Each structure stands twice: as C-alpha cells, then as structure tokens.
Amino acid sequence: MKLIEGFDSNYRYILVAARRARQLQSGAPPVVTTNSRKPCRIAQDEIRAGKVKWEIPETRSPVEQATEVLDKAFGEA
DSSP: OOOOTTOSOHHHHHHHHHHHHHHHHTTOOOSSOOSOOOHHHHHHHHHHTTOOOOOOOOOOOHHHHHHHHHHHHTTOO
16 A cells, blocks of 8 residues: 555554544544545545644653653653
C-alpha cells in the first residue's frame, strides 16, 4: 500500500482518520463539502484536502524521563 502524502506511515494515517471520524460522530461539523454521509469517508476527504492538522508529540526515552524525575526529586533541576 502506498503512503498517503504527508504521513510517515499508513498506520498514522489510520489513527488520524479514526480520531477525526470520532469527532465527526460526536457532532463536529465537516470542514469540506462531500457527498458522503459516513464519518470515516468524510475524515479521509478532509485529510486529502489538507484540512486536518496533526503532529507527532515529542517523545523522550525512558532514561531521559527517569533522569528528569530523579533530578526533580533531589532538587537538581
């Protein structure tokens, strides 16, 4: 399967589309005009149109997280 433009993996695309579909099911208005009434299809249309923004949260290694906790605990931060 070919990667969707702007995504680093197809898995991430599915996660973004599913989250947007949940928003639509909860009452969020669509941001594109589409003939579909299905939230999943509307979410996909919005992504293709570039109307859905997403970002990968910054992740830290377990060692970095533990170091930060220990520094705070011992007042070194």
